[in-house]
Amino acid sequence: MAPKKAAEAGKRKKEMILLEVKKEIIRKHEGGMRLTDLAKEYGRSASTIATILKMKKKITGRDAAKGVTRVSKQRPPVLDEVEKLLLLWIEQKQRAGDIVTEAIICKKAKALHADLNQQPGMSPDVEGFKASRGWFERFKTRSGIHSVVRHGEAASSDVAAAEEFATKFLKVMVSEGYLPQQVFNCNETGLFWKRMPKRTFITEEETSLPGHKPMKDRLTLLFCANASGDLKIKPLLVYHSENPRAFKKHKVNKEQLSVLWRSNPKAWVTRFLFVQWVNVVFGPAVKQYLVDNNLPLKAVLLMDNAPAHPPGLEEVLLEDFNFIKVMFLPPNSTPLLQPMDQQVISNFKKLYTRELFRLCFEMTNRSSLTLHEFWRAHFDIVSGLQIITIAWARVSKTNLNSAWRNLWPDCVVEIASDASAPETTVLEEIVFLGRTMGLEVTEEDVCELVEGQYSELTTEDLVELQKEAMGEQISFEEEETSEEQLSSRELKEACQMWVNLQTFVQQHHPDKALAQRLVDSFDTDIMSPFRGMLKKHQRRQTLERFLQKQP
Numbered sequence: 001m002a003p004k005k006a007a008e009a010g011k012r013k014k015e016m017i018l019l020e021v022k023k024e025i026i027r028k029h030e031g032g033m034r035l036t037d038l039a040k041e042y043g044r045s046a047s048t049i050a051t052i053l054k055m056k057k058k059i060t061g062r063d064a065a066k067g068v069t070r071v072s073k074q075r076p077p078v079l080d081e082v083e084k085l086l087l088l089w090i091e092q093k094q095r096a097g098d099i100v101t102e103a104i105i106c107k108k109a110k111a112l113h114a115d116l117n118q119q120p121g122m123s124p125d126v127e128g129f130k131a132s133r134g135w136f137e138r139f140k141t142r143s144g145i146h147s148v149v150r151h152g153e154a155a156s157s158d159v160a161a162a163e164e165f166a167t168k169f170l171k172v173m174v175s176e177g178y179l180p181q182q183v184f185n186c187n188e189t190g191l192f193w194k195r196m197p198k199r200t201f202i203t204e205e206e207t208s209l210p211g212h213k214p215m216k217d218r219l220t221l222l223f224c225a226n227a228s229g230d231l232k233i234k235p236l237l238v239y240h241s242e243n244p245r246a247f248k249k250h251k252v253n254k255e256q257l258s259v260l261w262r263s264n265p266k267a268w269v270t271r272f273l274f275v276q277w278v279n280v281v282f283g284p285a286v287k288q289y290l291v292d293n294n295l296p297l298k299a300v301l302l303m304d305n306a307p308a309h310p311p312g313l314e315e316v317l318l319e320d321f322n323f324i325k326v327m328f329l330p331p332n333s334t335p336l337l338q339p340m341d342q343q344v345i346s347n348f349k350k351l352y353t354r355e356l357f358r359l360c361f362e363m364t365n366r367s368s369l370t371l372h373e374f375w376r377a378h379f380d381i382v383s384g385l386q387i388i389t390i391a392w393a394r395v396s397k398t399n400l401n402s403a404w405r406n407l408w409p410d411c412v413v414e415i416a417s418d419a420s421a422p423e424t425t426v427l428e429e430i431v432f433l434g435r436t437m438g439l440e441v442t443e444e445d446v447c448e449l450v451e452g453q454y455s456e457l458t459t460e461d462l463v464e465l466q467k468e469a470m471g472e473q474i475s476f477e478e479e480e481t482s483e484e485q486l487s488s489r490e491l492k493e494a495c496q497m498w499v500n501l502q503t504f505v506q507q508h509h510p511d512k513a514l515a516q517r518l519v520d521s522f523d524t525d526i527m528s529p530f531r532g533m534l535k536k537h538q539r540r541q542t543l544e545r546f547l548q549k550q551p
Helices: 002-010 019-030 035-042 044-054 056-061 077-095 102-117 135-143 155-175 200-209 245-249 271-292 344-365 371-378 379-391 399-400 422-435 444-452 459-467 486-507 510-549
Strands: 181-194 217-225 236-239 260-263 299-303 323-329
Touching: 019 035, 019 044, 019 056, 019 486, 019 510, 035 044, 035 217, 044 056, 077 102, 077 459, 102 135, 102 459, 181 271, 181 344, 217 271, 217 344, 217 379, 236 271, 245 271, 245 379, 260 271, 260 486, 271 299, 323 422, 344 379, 344 399, 344 422, 344 444, 422 444
Parallel strands: 181 299, 236 260, 299 323
Antiparallel strands: 181 217, 217 236
């Protein structure tokens, strides 16, 4: 028996290849890495690697939640979906400057679980889901959300933090001699650019159509202006498509747009895009404004602590803009202090809705088009851009200045009460235009539409956003071909460089959870379009080879 034991001891213990490792092997192969090199790197036989590559479709289809190393029969598929959507929801809360507690996360997880169990095609979890403390701790470890979870501080602490910051802010303004013209605030907001009030017949018809995609009309805008209200910075607009079909139809030159147009699958502002906007748009505009107005070359940029706003922003500013000082609002203080949240963005959205209704009225009044026909066939993202430009231009200097009342009351210029039209006038105009077009719309409907732009994403929205992020909804056939064609070789080299860097960072970064989160973000926001281009090239080359073989 001894020889048998010795032989068994000499046998290599069979190790299971984790799901994420299999996906990594597939990604590296798609990036151009050879099968033999993969076998050597992972210490597996070539036949094992070949089997993984043959099962590519099945493996990539089994999309486990972040941090789940393998999908087992004991783990209900619906729970994977819950955790994936929950991470999207947490990311959205972060971008809004909110810090969530364990209790709030668990409550949202249970709500997602209940909603998903009702969806057709989803295998229900008959045992139920309690979102227990044990589940939460495991979820926290897998996803690396430690830094965003707060453990139940009272709301009063936010008020206290806001008051403390306001005192500190005023001291800086006085001691360093900043003028309202030199102090800026920026903030992002989501905009559903093609959305009517819920009770209109257009909305009812749209939502009843098969395949209705509620997230397709979503974009993100970054607004910025100074405290005096006389300088609005060119907004950053992030959409899910870099080159929508409507751009070709209308011969749009993106460089001449009134916004800085950028894209990523989630239509969210990322750190990369934010830093780019600061250096390409904000810095030059502020410097030119200060020079033109004979003001000292110094400025403050005030913003919340959303993940897209890097703490070390001053370090990545171009040398020409080292006169800009960056200040961050304390967490959960945006409703109290953030100037853009003090009716500026809300007023913009009311103005956007008014201009939307006005455009619909003018187009149907001066042509033979019905409202249905105009809405479905002629109102596109270019129309939406035109309305965004008009609405932002009509946000008044008074509105921008008075928004600083809570944080910097001394900079607010008092005006006569009748110097500007009351807010109700805009609502009344929207209702009047709507009823002229045969829409049964009320002021309450309009307010609900505007407020709905701020509400957190529903389960349906999160599911749709998840599909967009995975590229299931964005077809590369919809994108116009870039003027500068990239070759398959260049794309393979780029993908392989990213795979190598990704491996290095994951192995050696001291904070594994942070590294994984940022790697995932870069992989989705930056690299996914290039992988899509490479796949498109490969499909075309395969087709060409097939046709060449035909007699």
